[in-house]
Each structure stands twice: as C-alpha cells, then as structure tokens.
Amino acid sequence: xxxxxxxxxxxxxxxxxxxxxxxxxxxxxxxxxxxxxxxxxxxxxxxxxxxxxxxxxxxxxxxxxxxxx
Numbered sequence: 144x145x146x147x148x149x150x151x152x153x154x155x156x157x158x159x160x161x162x163x164x165x166x167x168x169x170x171x172x173x174x175x176x177x178x179x180x181x182x183x184x185x186x187x188x189x190x191x192x193x194x195x196x197x198x199x200x201x202x203x204x205x206x207x208x209x210x211x212x
Contacts, residue, residue: 164202
C-alpha cells in the first residue's frame, strides 16, 4: 500500500499530532521487526500511517512537563 494521501487530505485533526504518531509508530514497527512490514513491501512509514489513520493503533500526546533546571 502506498502512503494514504486521501486519508491525509480528509484529516481534520491536528496535523502535528498525526505526524508525530505515524513517526513514532514507524519506529516501533521497525524496532519490533513486525512481519506486516514485509507484507507492505518493506514500506514502514506507509504502514504506520495507515495504522494511525485507520485507527488500528491509538495515540495521545502527553502534556509538556515544566522542568526547570
């Protein structure tokens, strides 16, 4: 599957959040050597994006913490 551009165009949420979620999911998939990567012709980012856009995985960004040094 190619990158889900149609889902990206229709997305009405925060673009930063969905990008960060897809990036993090890509990292997780590559570190776990998920077999779905081979089924997707080795395309980790498009697989992760599809999973995020189709809500196969959920995500939330944590609130920033105030760490003063």
